[in-house]
Amino acid sequence: MSRRRGLSVRLKLTLSYAGFLMLAGAVLLVAGYFSLSRGAHPGVIFMVQSHGDLLRDFAPIAAIVMAFLLVFGLLGGWFLAGRMLAPLTPITDATRMAAKGSLSHRIELDGRQDEFRELADSFDAMLARLEAHVAEQQRFAANASHELRTPLAITQTLLDVARRDSNGNSELVNRLRDVNSRAIDLTEALLLLSRADRRSFIGEPVDLSLIAEEAAETLLPLAERRGITIETSGDPTPTVGSYALLLQMATNLVHNAIVHNLPEQGTVWVSTSSHVRSAVLTVENTGEQLAPQSVSALVEPFLRGSERTRRDHAGVGLGLTIVQSITQAHDGTLILASREGGGLRATVELPVAVTQPQ
Numbered sequence: 001m002s003r004r005r006g007l008s009v010r011l012k013l014t015l016s017y018a019g020f021l022m023l024a025g026a027v028l029l030v031a032g033y034f035s036l037s038r039g040a041h042p043g044v045i046f047m048v049q050s051h052g053d054l055l056r057d058f059a060p061i062a063a064i065v066m067a068f069l070l071v072f073g074l075l076g077g078w079f080l081a082g083r084m085l086a087p088l089t090p091i092t093d094a095t096r097m098a099a100k101g102s103l104s105h106r107i108e109l110d111g112r113q114d115e116f117r118e119l120a121d122s123f124d125a126m127l128a129r130l131e132a133h134v135a136e137q138q139r140f141a142a143n144a145s146h147e148l149r150t151p152l153a154i155t156q157t158l159l160d161v162a163r164r165d166s167n168g169n170s171e172l173v174n175r176l177r178d179v180n181s182r183a184i185d186l187t188e189a190l191l192l193l194s195r196a197d198r199r200s201f202i203g204e205p206v207d208l209s210l211i212a213e214e215a216a217e218t219l220l221p222l223a224e225r226r227g228i229t230i231e232t233s234g235d236p237t238p239t240v241g242s243y244a245l246l247l248q249m250a251t252n253l254v255h256n257a258i259v260h261n262l263p264e265q266g267t268v269w270v271s272t273s274s275h276v277r278s279a280v281l282t283v284e285n286t287g288e289q290l291a292p293q294s295v296s297a298l299v300e301p302f303l304r305g306s307e308r309t310r311r312d313h314a315g316v317g318l319g320l321t322i323v324q325s326i327t328q329a330h331d332g333t334l335i336l337a338s339r340e341g342g343g344l345r346a347t348v349e350l351p352v353a354v355t356q357p358q
Contacts, residue, residue, distance in 0.1 A: 013077065014078045018073030018077045021069050021072070022070055025066060032058075091116070091119060094106070104131060106124045107123060149184075152180060152184045159173060203330075204243065205238060205240055206239060206241060207236055207239075208250075209236055212232060212271075215247060215270075219254050226258060227263075228266045229268070231268070232270045234271045234272030234273060235272070235273065237274045237279045239330070239350045240353050241329075241330040249348065256320060256346075257283050257284070257344070261343070262287055266287065269282075274352060276352070277351070278349045279350045279353070280350075283346045285339075286341070286343045287344065288342055299324045323348070332348055335347040
């Protein structure tokens with residue numbers, strides 16, 4: 001939700017403190033003026049000739065006092081508001097880190113028990129529960145995928161043997177083999193997805209342009225069989241991350257662009273560019289016109305159209321989901337948009353590396 005930027009809470013509190021101090025000073029000055037105008041003060045008798053003389057003598061003093069109260073109220077209010085709102089800074093930082101997917105950070109606010117401490121402790125407890133829940137889901141997916149790999153591999157071997165020795169049942173065996181291959185691909189995808197979500201990798205300097213070229217070269221035979229042209233371009237694009245995961249990310253994007261393209265004479269454009277703060281990989285493809293609402297849902301797991309499920313090399317419905325997870329694990333952003341002439345434009349923005357990779 002976009003909102004107009006307003007005054008900060010610290011400035012509002014500062015103005016409130018200064019305003020209250022000015023009001024209290026004004027009340028005291030008015031009370032003092034009326035007391036002097038009556039010629040009475042505790043222990044002192046003032047001889048006042050006229051209200052004009054009193055006002056002329058009292059006004060400069062009142063102006064100096066009000067100016068002092070204004071300056072003192074603004075400076076003191078700014079300092080006090082900053083001290084009062086200081087605990088909000090670590091809470092805000094933890095909230096931003098959690099919004100980016102990092103659930104391991106804790107606020108652990110020091111000091112006595114107050115409203116800010118209760119808020120920080122409640123937020124830490126919520127983060128702990130979320131982290132435990134996410135970790136449990138990731139462990140389940142990883143363990144289930146590991147357990148499925150062995151029996152699926154054995155089944156694949158048996159199906160290969162049965163296909164060679166089949167007597168009139170080759171079509172059935174081939175269909176079973178395709179189903180088993182799809183299950184193996186799904187298992188490997190789930191393992192990769194859990195690895196990306198856990199961020200279980202060591203970052204190293206990599207060149208995103210070389211990764212894009214390798215992904216395009218790997219999938220060139222598939223593109224040629226489908227009559228798709230792949231065009232690559234771009235300058236050296238340094239970033240930091242896992243080479244294997246970033247290669248998988250680029251491969252998934254190019255594979256998606258090839259599979260979901262025109263029936264013939266289609267094109268895939270793969271480009272990289274380096275900016276001041278970001279390393280950008282862009283993959284575009286021709287294809288059918290996509291509605292904006294359908295583009296935003298492409299990263300949902302196992303979301304496939306009816307036409308896609310019947311194609312070969314259609315994947316397991318986790319391609320863009322894995323791309324998004326790998327991108328987020330590298331503190332990047334995935335942007336999907338429909339092209340004006342049809343097709344999809346996928347843009348990955350990653351933090352740029354400080355030094356060029358060797």
